[in-house]
Amino acid sequence: MIDLQDRGLLLGDGLFETLLAVDGVLDHVEAHLDRMAAGCEVLGLPTLDRGLALQHINQAVAAQPEARLGVRLTLTAGSGGRGLDRPEPPMPQMFATAAAAAKPAGPAALIIAETRRNHHSASSQIKSLSYLDNILARREARAAGADEAVMLNGRGEIACATAANIFWITDEVLRTPRLDCGVLAGIMRGRVLAAAQSLGMATQEVVALPKALEVSDAVFLTNSLIGLRQAVGLGRAQGVNPVLSALSQAVSAR
Amino acid sequence: MIDLQDRGLLLGDGLFETLLAVDGVLDHVEAHLDRMAAGCEVLGLPTLDRGLALQHINQAVAAQPEARLGVRLTLTAGSGGRGLDRPEPPMPQMFATAAAAAKPAGPAALIIAETRRNHHSASSQIKSLSYLDNILARREARAAGADEAVMLNGRGEIACATAANIFWITDEVLRTPRLDCGVLAGIMRGRVLAAAQSLGMATQEVVALPKALEVSDAVFLTNSLIGLRQAVGLGRAQGVNPVLSALSQAVSAR
Numbered sequence: 001m002i003d004l005q006d007r008g009l010l011l012g013d014g015l016f017e018t019l020l021a022v023d024g025v026l027d028h029v030e031a032h033l034d035r036m037a038a039g040c041e042v043l044g045l046p047t048l049d050r051g052l053a054l055q056h057i058n059q060a061v062a063a064q065p066e067a068r069l070g071v072r073l074t075l076t077a078g079s080g081g082r083g084l085d086r087p088e089p090p091m092p093q094m095f096a097t098a099a100a101a102a103k104p105a106g107p108a109a110l111i112i113a114e115t116r117r118n119h120h121s122a123s124s125q126i127k128s129l130s131y132l133d134n135i136l137a138r139r140e141a142r143a144a145g146a147d148e149a150v151m152l153n154g155r156g157e158i159a160c161a162t163a164a165n166i167f168w169i170t171d172e173v174l175r176t177p178r179l180d181c182g183v184l185a186g187i188m189r190g191r192v193l194a195a196a197q198s199l200g201m202a203t204q205e206v207v208a209l210p211k212a213l214e215v216s217d218a219v220f221l222t223n224s225l226i227g228l229r230q231a232v233g234l235g236r237a238q239g240v241n242p243v244l245s246a247l248s249q250a251v252s253a254r
Numbered sequence: 255m256i257d258l259q260d261r262g263l264l265l266g267d268g269l270f271e272t273l274l275a276v277d278g279v280l281d282h283v284e285a286h287l288d289r290m291a292a293g294c295e296v297l298g299l300p301t302l303d304r305g306l307a308l309q310h311i312n313q314a315v316a317a318q319p320e321a322r323l324g325v326r327l328t329l330t331a332g333s334g335g336r337g338l339d340r341p342e343p344p345m346p347q348m349f350a351t352a353a354a355a356a357k358p359a360g361p362a363a364l365i366i367a368e369t370r371r372n373h374h375s376a377s378s379q380i381k382s383l384s385y386l387d388n389i390l391a392r393r394e395a396r397a398a399g400a401d402e403a404v405m406l407n408g409r410g411e412i413a414c415a416t417a418a419n420i421f422w423i424t425d426e427v428l429r430t431p432r433l434d435c436g437v438l439a440g441i442m443r444g445r446v447l448a449a450a451q452s453l454g455m456a457t458q459e460v461v462a463l464p465k466a467l468e469v470s471d472a473v474f475l476t477n478s479l480i481g482l483r484q485a486v487g488l489g490r491a492q493g494v495n496p497v498l499s500a501l502s503q504a505v506s507a508r
Binding site for chain 1: 255256257258259260262263264265266267270297298324326328330335336337338339340349351353355368369370371372374375376377382383384385386387388389390392393396408416417
């Protein structure tokens with residue numbers, strides 16, 4: 001339970017991380033804590049207490065019997081008075097929850113959402129509690145009978161999906177939007193880029209319009225829970241791309 | 255206290271209203287409930303229970319001894335499972351808090367924020383719990399020694415301040431940004447426009463670049479708690495504009 005004056009609850013003032021735990025083993029937890037620590041700097045919150053964060057995460061995992069868990073660590077700016085200004089010093093609150101997270105079966109059907117990513121805010125590059133634009137874009141996807149939505153930024157360039165980063169392959173080059181397109185630096189995004197390079201594959205972080213997806217040979221989504229997931233509906237490919245299997249193996253996606 | 259699985263807390267999925275109560279009397283409460291009800295439709299949440307909302311508001315007011323109160327009514331999308339999709343049916347949660355709200359003394363010093371308003375999302379026209387962009391813009395104002403920040407939209411047009419609507423007067427015409435610039439339909443904004451018209455003053459809802467503020471004769475901010483507040487730092491005017499006093503009286507700002 002959390003206080004009714006908490007700024008995370010009242011104003012979306014805070015951060016979260018979602019990570020995978022399989023058989024009690026946390027996946028790349030240090031990278032997730034690094035990202036939350038960086039988010040604290042962007043928001044002007046006190047330095048992340050990594051020990052406490054790990055304690056919350058481990059407790060949440062220990063409380064669940066399932067083998068494959070999605071663990072969510074939440075950090076709020078804590079309770080404050082009325083209005084937008086934080087109290088000084090802020091007293092952040094942290095908690096973690098865990099729930100069974102099955103790997104989704106089959107490809108994700110994609111649409112392009114009308115709701116866009118606000119690349120004109122630092123919030124577009126952190127994993128913040130103010131997630132409503134992504135919820136609205138996801139609702140567009142569901143209303144169209146799809147699973148996920150591609151969010152463009154204010155300039156109309158591809159940014160990401162509502163809960164994943166996006167990649168596509170064209171002419172054997174692996175492409176994903178540049179971070180300054182309003183993109184969260186996904187942990188799995190970074191792992192996939194590194195794995196592709198170690199496999200000798202050409203990679204590019206790009207500024208691209210949605211037509212790049214239409215003419216691609218494969219589109220896929222990444223996040224820490226799904227690993228790599230083929231996407232259909234926008235690119236030319238339907239079946240599972242062999243490169244995708246190789247990348248999935250290279251990042252040891254579980 | 256609120257559940258740790260609440261989507262308002264985890265994802266900023268919900269709405270709020272802030273209204274004034276003076277000596278136990280609620281100011282334009284029906285207009286605030288209308289706006290929250292409209293927000294529920296935008297978000298796909300169940301019809302607002304207005305009776306319950308009023309009950310929460312009245313309880314919050316009764317619990318505070320101060321004469322002039324800011325009352326905050328919060329509606330969250332309620333608890334759900336992991337991920338962005340809401341449970342069906344959603345089970346919204348509602349609560350209200352009240353706190354002393356003194357009218358700010360003197361004019362507000364304004365800057366123009368780098369952080370912008372996402373006019374490419376329906377969230378820019380509702381009062382949602384995902385308020386982080388406004389917090390970041392407010393932090394820019396504080397870092398510059400100012401009180402409030404003007405937020406532009408993705409096209410660089412004036413939208414609003416971080417917790418207020420913005421007006422300016424040029425050539426005796428009262429101007430404020432059009433709602434489709436990414437602007438919340440402020441209750442006080444609507445009252446000021448109506449009052450100006452009833453005083454025989456020309457009004458325009460406009461699409462305007464920030465230079466419009468620089469060449470204006472007066473700039474002021476409005477919201478339900480401050481009423482009308484003169485702003486300095488961007489326009490030519492320094493003292494209190496006589497039109498402002500007239501408008502303030504006409505809307506019976508308390």
